[in-house]
Amino acid sequence: MSEKKIMVSGIKPSGKITLGNYIGALKNWVDNQDEFENYYFIADLHSVTVRQEPAKLRKQTLDSLALYLACGLDPEKNIIFIQSHVTAHPELSWVLSNMTYMGELNRMTQFKDKSKKNEENLNAGLFTYPVLMAADILLYQADYVPVGEDQKQHLELTRDLASRFNNRYSDTFKVPEPYIPKAGARIMSLQEPTSKMGKSDDNENGVIYITDTPEEIRRKFKRAVTDSVGIVQYNDEQPGIKNLLTIYSVLTKRPIEDIVKDYEGKGYGDFKTDVGEVVIEALNPIREKYEALISDKKYLQSIYQSGAEKAEKIARKTLRKVYKKSGFVPRF
Ligand code: ATP
Ligand code: LTN
Numbered sequence: 001m002s003e004k005k006i007m008v009s010g011i012k013p014s015g016k017i018t019l020g021n022y023i024g025a026l027k028n029w030v031d032n033q034d035e036f037e038n039y040y041f042i043a044d045l046h047s048v049t050v051r052q053e054p055a056k057l058r059k060q061t062l063d064s065l066a067l068y069l070a071c072g073l074d075p076e077k078n079i080i081f082i083q084s085h086v087t088a089h090p091e092l093s094w095v096l097s098n099m100t101y102m103g104e105l106n107r108m109t110q111f112k113d114k115s116k117k118n119e120e121n122l123n124a125g126l127f128t129y130p131v132l133m134a135a136d137i138l139l140y141q142a143d144y145v146p147v148g149e150d151q152k153q154h155l156e157l158t159r160d161l162a163s164r165f166n167n168r169y170s171d172t173f174k175v176p177e178p179y180i181p182k183a184g185a186r187i188m189s190l191q192e193p194t195s196k197m198g199k200s201d202d203n204e205n206g207v208i209y210i211t212d213t214p215e216e217i218r219r220k221f222k223r224a225v226t227d228s229v230g231i232v233q234y235n236d237e238q239p240g241i242k243n244l245l246t247i248y249s250v251l252t253k254r255p256i257e258d259i260v261k262d263y264e265g266k267g268y269g270d271f272k273t274d275v276g277e278v279v280i281e282a283l284n285p286i287r288e289k290y291e292a293l294i295s296d297k298k299y300l301q302s303i304y305q306s307g308a309e310k311a312e313k314i315a316r317k318t319l320r321k322v323y324k325k326s327g328f329v330p331r332f
Contacts, residue, residue, distance in 0.1 A: 007036040007179070008142035010043035010083060013060040014050060015199035017067050019208035019279065020187035023250050024148030028181055030072040032146070038078040039140045039311060040068060045083045045090065046133070049126040050118060050200065063290075065300055067210055070289035081307030083136065088315035092135035093128075095322055096161050099168070100131050104160070108153055117200075134158040139315040142176040149185035150196060152178055169325040172318075184250040190224040193239035211287050214280045221276030232263035232271050241268070244275045251282045 009029060011021055029040055042064045047057060061082060068080055083089055105111065105127055115122050133154050137145055138161070145155055155178040162173035189197045191206030201207050205220055212220070226240040234245050234256050249256045263271050293300065324330060 004035070004037040005143040006039070006141055006174075007032065007144050007146055008039045008137050008140045008176075009146050010041045010046070010136060011064060012043045012047045012199075013057060013064045014047040014052065015060065016209040016211060017064060018187075018197055018199045019210065019247070019283075020148065020197035021199065022071065022210055022283075023184040023187050023247070024181065025146055026068070026071050026073075027184075027250075028146045028179070029068075029078070033072075033074060033077045036144070039081075039142070039314075040073060040078050041081050041083045041086075041136070041307075041311070042068075043083050043136070046129060049123065049129050050114070051121055062297070062300055063211075063294065065304060066290050066293040067286070069293055069303070070286045071210075075303050075307070079307050079310045080303055081311045082304050085304065085308035086139075086311050086315050088139055088312065088319040089132065089135050092139055092315075092319055092322060093132040095326060096134055096138075096165070097128055097131045099161060099164050100128075100157070104157060105130060108157070110150065110154070130154045130157050131161070134161045137176055138162055138173045139318045140311075141174040141314075141318065143174060144179040145176050146179040146181075148187075149180055152180065165322070172321055172325060181250075184246055187247065188239060188243040190220055190240075190243070193225055193243050208279060208283075210283055211290060212283065213287070214284065217280050217283070218273075218276045221272050221279070224272055224275075226268050226272070230267065232266070232268070233260055241271075244272065248275050248278050251278050 007029070009025060011017060011025060017026070029038065032038075042061050044057065044061050065080065065082070069075070073080060108130055111127060111129070114126055118126065134157060137158050145151075145158075147155070155176070159175050162175045166172055166175075187197045189195050189201060189203065189206030190208070191203045197207050199207065199209075205223060208217060208220060224240060224244060227238050229238055232241055232245070234242055236242065245256050245259060248254070248259055320330070
């Protein structure tokens with residue numbers, strides 16, 4: 001048995017992967033891949049809470065897989081799979097949904113935000129989404145869940161559900177902890193620096209996608225919304241500049257104070273251009289690897305097939321216990 005602590009996380013293929021996803025989640029998966037036993041999946045079942053075009057969803061799912069690999073996730077060190085290939089996820093979700101209170105789900109800020117944006121499609125999946133997320137995590141007995149700040153509330157629910165099940169029946173699930181980066185846990189839109197950079201945002205100029213070309217990145221940073229203060233400094237009154245400093249610092253591993261010093265007496269123009277260049281330098285090699293990988297469908301298939309096979313074994317083991325404790329008669 002492996003002594004390593006277990007990490008589990010996923011990203012929805014509901015659009016192209018963003019710089020926010022990279023800094024808040026993916027980069028930390030890659031940075032920690034040697035230290036933990038890792039399960040990383042593409043959360044396609046979560047994507048359909050918002051209406052998707054089937055052909056686009058299929059493409060975005062493979063794109064996400066190629067991007068996981070291009071960012072440096074090593075299939076030898078991580079179990080990488082597509083969520084819908086492991087049917088234990090929705091099965092456990094059903095059991096857990098019978099232990100989740102409507103009030104708990106009603107409090108979820110992501111549900112409140114998303115329902116405002118999807119008034120014409122307020123479906124039950126959008127409401128129960130955090131229960132499926134809990135199942136994703138608990139099936140693998142995760143110790144840590146590397147996510148951005150916006151997922152903290154879902155993690156709290158996951159912990160509550162794990163303890164509730166353990167108390168009602170007997171010890172079954174490990175109670176997981178969020179693993180949220182100290183810096184960059186909430187990258188903001190370049191156009192609206194008071195709201196999160198999200199892959200489903202309407203204003204694409206505020207969102208950097210990992211596959212953006214250098215020209216696109218340059219253009220978006222040039223247009224990034226700042227303020228009228230005119231001094232590069234890190235504070236809440238200047239959310240645009242604060243966000244750019246965070247991006248610069250996380251990608252170069254330089255402390256914010258040092259960067260601020262470099263721009264003393266200089267205007268925003270130079271600073272915005274330089275942040276753009278830092279981002280290009282970080283993302284360019286990833287885009288190049290992605291382009292090579294995405295044309296190799298056979299290779300991608302071999303990764304997700306073997307990933308699903310390995311994930312399934314672990315997930316089934318947990319689900320079997322849950323069904324047994326719930327009182328379902330085992331088939332074998
Ligand atoms: P959508 O806009 O469709 O909701 P999203 O990009 O916000 O998409 P996910 O695919 O669910 O959401 O996010 C995957 C991971 O990326 C999660 O761990 C989430 O916390 C993290 N993440 C998403 N956006 C940001 C951001 N702006 N800053 C930091 N982390 C983020
Ligand atoms: N809910 C997450 C995506 C997600 C996830 C997970 C993250 C689905 N299942 C399990 C970590 C662990 C989101 O909206 N960002």
